[in-house]
Amino acid sequence: xxxxxxxxxxxxxxxxxxxxxxxxxxxxxxxxxxxxxxxxxxxxxxxxxxxxxxxxxxxxxxxxxxxxxxxxxxxxxxxxxxxxxxxxxxxxxxxxxxxxxxxxxxxxxxxxxxxxx
Amino acid sequence: xxxxxxxxxxxxxxxxxxxxxxxxxxxxxxxxxxxxxxxxxxxxxxxxxxxxxxxxxxxxxxxxxxxxxxxxxxxxxxxxxxxxxxxxxxxxxxxxxxxxxxxxxxxxxxxxxxxxx
DNA sequence: CTCTTGGATCGATGGTCGTCGATCTACAAC
DNA sequence: GTTGTAGATCGACGACCATCGATCCAAGAG
Numbered sequence: 001x002x003x004x005x006x007x008x009x010x011x012x013x014x015x016x017x018x019x020x021x022x023x024x025x026x027x028x029x030x031x032x033x034x035x036x037x038x039x040x041x042x043x044x045x046x047x048x049x050x051x052x053x054x055x056x057x058x059x060x061x062x063x064x065x066x067x068x069x070x071x072x073x074x075x076x077x078x079x080x081x082x083x084x085x086x087x088x089x090x091x092x093x094x095x096x097x098x099x100x101x102x103x104x105x106x107x108x109x110x111x112x113x114x115x116x117x
Numbered sequence: 118x119x120x121x122x123x124x125x126x127x128x129x130x131x132x133x134x135x136x137x138x139x140x141x142x143x144x145x146x147x148x149x150x151x152x153x154x155x156x157x158x159x160x161x162x163x164x165x166x167x168x169x170x171x172x173x174x175x176x177x178x179x180x181x182x183x184x185x186x187x188x189x190x191x192x193x194x195x196x197x198x199x200x201x202x203x204x205x206x207x208x209x210x211x212x213x214x215x216x217x218x219x220x221x222x223x224x225x226x227x228x229x230x231x232x233x234x
Numbered sequence: 235c236t237c238t239t240g241g242a243t244c245g246a247t248g249g250t251c252g253t254c255g256a257t258c259t260a261c262a263a264c
Numbered sequence: 265g266t267t268g269t270a271g272a273t274c275g276a277c278g279a280c281c282a283t284c285g286a287t288c289c290a291a292g293a294g
Contacts, residue, residue, distance in 0.1 A: 033166040041161030045252080049154040050147070053232075064271065077253055079272055084251095098261055098270050109233055115170075116230040162282080182240065194283055196242055201281095215240050215291060 036112050042088035047071060048081050052090060052104060061094070061101035153229050159205035164188060165198050169221060172208060178218035 043049055054070065055062055068078050082102060085091045090108045094101050160166055171187065172179055185195050199219055202208045207225045211218050 030163070030167070033163045033170065037161050037163045037166040040157045040166070044154050044158030044161040046147070046150045046154045047252090049150040049157070053150065068271090073252095074254055075271070076255080076273080080252075083272085095260090095271085100271060113230075113233040116226055116233060164282090180240095185241095190282095191284055192241070193243080193285080197282075200242085212241090212290090217241060 032111070032115075036115055039088055039090065039109065039112050042084055042090055045081065045084075047073065047078075048085055051078075051081060051085065051102075055091060055102055055104045061103040064100045064102065067102070149228070149232075153232055156205055156207065156226065156229050159201055159207055162198065162201075164190065164195075165202055168195075168198060168202065168219075169207060172219055172221045178211070178220040181217045181219065184219070 043052065050070075051067065054067065064078070064082070067082075068075050071078060082091065082093070086093060088108075089105060091102050092105050093103075160169065167187075168184065171184065181195070181199070184199075185192050188195060199208065199210070203210060203219075205225075206222060208219050209222050210220075
């Protein structure tokens with residue numbers, strides 16, 4: 001992912017014939033694409049998708065100890081997926097004694113939602 | 118991704134104290150999570166995000182020869198990204214003589230959009 | 235026919251990802 | 265103190281991914 005994402009058209013039509021109408025893009029902002037694709041990437045795993053769904057359906061926060069047994073995966077793996085979601089800004093966590101609780105950051109999905117609408 | 122995605126809770130609370138209210142999930146359908154995460158995964162790359170955005174903003178179809186010069190990437194790489202989008206069902210393509218045109222499959226994003234809403 | 239051009243495909247390469255067992259860190263109970 | 269437990273982190277392994285140059289395949293043009 002070390003690519004220079006310049007979006008300016010680089011060359012006009014080749015010598016050939018008109019393949020297309022003189023379509024009129026430049027388009028989306030590159031930084032917006034990067035933010036939204038980062039969120040989409042975090043959601044791009046079925047386990048993480050289900051984790052977010054559980055957290056969303058349980059409006060409050062949910063204890064990790066309730067999350068782990070929902071899947072046929074080891075505890076470190078679930079912890080890893082939660083970390084990915086946390087680093088994407090989709091969820092947040094708070095510790096409380098022995099337990100850790102996760103919750104969805106409500107606004108984290110807004111930009112993607114708007115783009116999809 | 119060779120994981121058994123059973124969502125039935127596997128064990129009840131451990132001997133300890135109540136960490137959480139007796140929360141009430143099972144949740145989302147596993148097959149739905151797999152479909153939606155597949156779409157999200159395809160969108161989880163900034164190049165593909167921008168490709169879809171261009172195609173969406175240009176309601177009709179767009180020639181590949183217009184797509185390639187928008188990015189600082191080789192033609193095979195763009196072709197690869199378009200293939201990923203095609204296999205995710207997000208875009209379709211039609212050849213016409215020398216040129217190939219891509220367009221967004223309108224309904225492909227519906228399920229994800231609804232889940233996000 | 236040959237030449238050229240738009241795109242797809244192939245093969246290789248370096249990087250990233252999902253998974254696990256083992257370990258570590260807090261904290262709570264005894 | 266010691267023991268037990270919830271969760272995060274580490275290290276390793278195999279699988280997958282983004283990228284490129286080279287090649288291949290059609291289809292027009294001459």
